[in-house]
Amino acid sequence: MSTITFDTHKFVRKLKESGFDEKQAEALTDAIQDAIADSELVTKRDLQIELAPIRADMSLVKWMLGAVLAIAIANFAKQFF
Incomplete structure (x- = not known):
């Protein structure tokens, strides 16, 4: 299967723009990145x-x-x- 690309920097930036603080944005990004890595998309x-x-x-x-x-x-x- 192919690798799915995920722009973590862009995602963190968008979360911060919508009100998340840096720590929350990075934690959510890490969780989503782990979920994508563990799934078989x-x-x-x-x-x-x-x-x-x-x-x-x-x-x-x-x-x-x-x-x-x-x-x-x-x-x-x-x-x-």
């Missing part, structure tokens, strides 16, 4: 890689369903026309 690229085989399988199923329907319609038409 998925990026769009990760999803694209994982979903590619599923999309290919779905395309195959669509093609097969179309072929089965065409055969069924041909048999129906053959019997009644």
Whole structure:
């Protein structure tokens, strides 16, 4: 999985601008950074890689369903026309 970037300096600065003191802002930033590091976040690229085989399988199923329907319609038409 890819690494998620987290601008800690910018985050601390925004917290301080909104009323947090330096110590609170840094503690909250550290907690969030630890949570991000411990989690298994998925990026769009990760999803694209994982979903590619599923999309290919779905395309195959669509093609097969179309072929089965065409055969069924041909048999129906053959019997009644």
